[in-house]
Amino acid sequence: MGPLVFRQMLRERRRGMLWWSLAVAALTLITGASYPAVRDAGEGLDQFMESMPEGVLEMMGATDGITSPAGYLNSQFHSNIFPIVLLIFGISVAAWAVAGSEREGTLESLLANPVHRWRVGVERFAGAAVLLAGLALIATALLVAFRSPFELDELGVGEMIAAGVGALLLALLFTAITYASGAATGSKGWAIAAGAGLATATYVVYGLSSFVDLLDSVRWISPWYWFLSPSPLREGWTFEAIGVPLLVTIPVVIIGTVVFTRRDLT
Amino acid sequence: MNEVPLIEIDHLTKRFGALTAVDALDLHVRAGEVYGLLGPNGAGKTTAIRSLMGFINPSRGRVRVLDGQPRDLDIRRRVGYVGGDVTFERNLRVQTLLTWYARLRGGPSWAEINELCEQLSLDPSRKIGQLSTGNRQKVAIVQAFMHEPDVLVLDEPTSGLDPLLQRSVLGLVRQRREDGAGVLFSSHLLPEVEDIADRIGILRRGVLVREDTIANIREIARQRLELRFADDIPEGLFDGVDGISSLEITGRTAHIVVDGSVAPLIDTVAGHGVERVVTHDEDLEDIFFGYYQDPDDEPAADRAVPGGPATHGQDSEVA
Numbered sequence: 001m002g003p004l005v006f007r008q009m010l011r012e013r014r015r016g017m018l019w020w021s022l023a024v025a026a027l028t029l030i031t032g033a034s035y036p037a038v039r040d041a042g043e044g045l046d047q048f049m050e051s052m053p054e055g056v057l058e059m060m061g062a063t064d065g066i067t068s069p070a071g072y073l074n075s076q077f078h079s080n081i082f083p084i085v086l087l088i089f090g091i092s093v094a095a096w097a098v099a100g101s102e103r104e105g106t107l108e109s110l111l112a113n114p115v116h117r118w119r120v121g122v123e124r125f126a127g128a129a130v131l132l133a134g135l136a137l138i139a140t141a142l143l144v145a146f147r148s149p150f151e152l153d154e155l156g157v158g159e160m161i162a163a164g165v166g167a168l169l170l171a172l173l174f175t176a177i178t179y180a181s182g183a184a185t186g187s188k189g190w191a192i193a194a195g196a197g198l199a200t201a202t203y204v205v206y207g208l209s210s211f212v213d214l215l216d217s218v219r220w221i222s223p224w225y226w227f228l229s230p231s232p233l234r235e236g237w238t239f240e241a242i243g244v245p246l247l248v249t250i251p252v253v254i255i256g257t258v259v260f261t262r263r264d265l266t
Numbered sequence: 267m268n269e270v271p272l273i274e275i276d277h278l279t280k281r282f283g284a285l286t287a288v289d290a291l292d293l294h295v296r297a298g299e300v301y302g303l304l305g306p307n308g309a310g311k312t313t314a315i316r317s318l319m320g321f322i323n324p325s326r327g328r329v330r331v332l333d334g335q336p337r338d339l340d341i342r343r344r345v346g347y348v349g350g351d352v353t354f355e356r357n358l359r360v361q362t363l364l365t366w367y368a369r370l371r372g373g374p375s376w377a378e379i380n381e382l383c384e385q386l387s388l389d390p391s392r393k394i395g396q397l398s399t400g401n402r403q404k405v406a407i408v409q410a411f412m413h414e415p416d417v418l419v420l421d422e423p424t425s426g427l428d429p430l431l432q433r434s435v436l437g438l439v440r441q442r443r444e445d446g447a448g449v450l451f452s453s454h455l456l457p458e459v460e461d462i463a464d465r466i467g468i469l470r471r472g473v474l475v476r477e478d479t480i481a482n483i484r485e486i487a488r489q490r491l492e493l494r495f496a497d498d499i500p501e502g503l504f505d506g507v508d509g510i511s512s513l514e515i516t517g518r519t520a521h522i523v524v525d526g527s528v529a530p531l532i533d534t535v536a537g538h539g540v541e542r543v544v545t546h547d548e549d550l551e552d553i554f555f556g557y558y559q560d561p562d563d564e565p566a567a568d569r570a571v572p573g574g575p576a577t578h579g580q581d582s583e584v585a
Contacts, residue, residue: 105353
């Protein structure tokens with residue numbers, strides 16, 4: 001009978017997706033188009049940046065300076081605004097996937113049909129992943145397409161794609177945590193708290209790890225560290241940015257789904 | 267016809283923490299039977315039904331539907347469900363939701379679904395979020411009946427419907443019964459269940475306190491009547507009339523409680539100028555009170571309080 005739950009989900013979210021796509025596209029184009037001006041402000045800016053402590057630069061994703069294409073995109077886009085926008089979108093969709101629709105009362109109606117619980121869960125997580133991938137694709141495709149007018153030619157297309165995929169997988173990891181918490185508990189509040197809370201906490205751990213020895217020793221647990229050190233914009237397809245998030249995401253989704261199939265609906 | 271009951275609830279117990287919502291419930295519904303499950307809100311009807319549908323897991327006991335597990339897809343395909351406080355996606359059109367559900371069930375064509383919508387005068391092009399409560403309930407009814415299920419599990423299916431539509435829904439239930447379906451029909455509206463059910467079970471705090479055929483329950487059912495006479499009521503008119511269990515005369519009005527048939531009473535008063543007969547359409551309510559009179563029972567706010575002397579509330583206070 002095909003993935004009817006998945007298809008219905010995408011169909012229902014067409015309009016919302018259109019607005020998110022426009023917002024991400026606008027954000028990407030504004031950021032990209034500003035690069036030539038920032039670079040022209042030039043070396044003065046880099047000297048100023050170099051006078052800053054290493055930790056501050058790392059927190060800004062600006063260890064390469066901000067006037068090289070890689071340094072600019074990293075500090076202004078890939079290490080903050082881009083994954084954060086993806087995260088907000090992913091968390092909101094994932095919180096709805098099971099827990100939110102359960103609270104609405106629509107999940108029970110759906111589950112009275114001949115469809116397995118695990119199927120509803122997995123198809124809706126897949127729906128969230130596909131929508132998220134759509135947003136990441138829009139941003140990445142625009143940067144690649146406009147890399148000449150934006151004077152970002154120095155960057156390899158492979159690195160730009162790797163950075164887009166890395167940001168997507170970072171967001172997908174917290175989306176998975178949100179989905180799984182909601183599926184396991186039936187509470188939308190817990191789902192959002194788990195997803196957004198962990199995203200924030202691990203961001204802080206990574207951002208402050210250069211200043212605080214204690215955090216430095218645990219920063220390896222932060223998905224932001226996996227994604228940003230080193231940045232795929234410079235190093236391309238690193239195992240830390242691509243492989244590790246997937247290794248965490250998949251079991252999280254499985255555990256959340258299994259608990260969902262066994263528990264009482266609320 | 268199949269010997270195995272279509273719905274089997276055996277010794278079902280469901281606890282939520284310290285609360286026992288359903289306690290050792292045994293309930294069977296056979297093919298071609300409508301079983302009325304009565305009880306006020308909070309009696310455990312919905313918990314029993316959600317266990318039966320596999321939404322919640324029994325603490326003890328077991329449930330079976332069509333001789334199988336309720337969460338088995340082949341079983342579920344043959345079950346229709348109207349939930350107590352279930353909602354549908356507000357931003358979907360009625361038609362979109364119904365065709366989606368039909369596809370999930372490998373089910374009926376749009377022509378068949380549309381016919382059912384027309385029967386209930388439900389406009390399928392409207393968005394669910396814009397519908398009135400009654401129309402939303404129609405959506406629930408249509409999706410439950412559209413695939414002609416062998417088992418119907420209906421949790422207060424007519425709530426929010428006007429009397430005319432209530433009757434249409436009861437008509438649909440009868441039709442399924444004639445086709446040999448088993449129906450579990452929960453309600454706190456007694457006359458409605460009396461109209462439709464072959465057997466009735468009364469739930470009180472998770473316990474099935476009585477189960478009987480509708481005929482037997484009717485035999486012991488109490489009726490409250492108010493007879494208003496044109497003139498003063500003749501002295502001793504009601505003496506020796508069968509079935510009267512309580513009588514109170516105020517002026518030209520007699521408040522009478524009758525057990526069982528009112529035929530002897532009506533025969534007696536014929537020719538004495540009865541101008542008005544007021545009944546309180548709640549003949550089963552008294553059976554309820556027989557089982558629900560309990561010192562620490564709070565009178566539920568949404569339950570119809572019987573007319574006449576307010577025995578229930580006052581008894582509670584005295585006790």
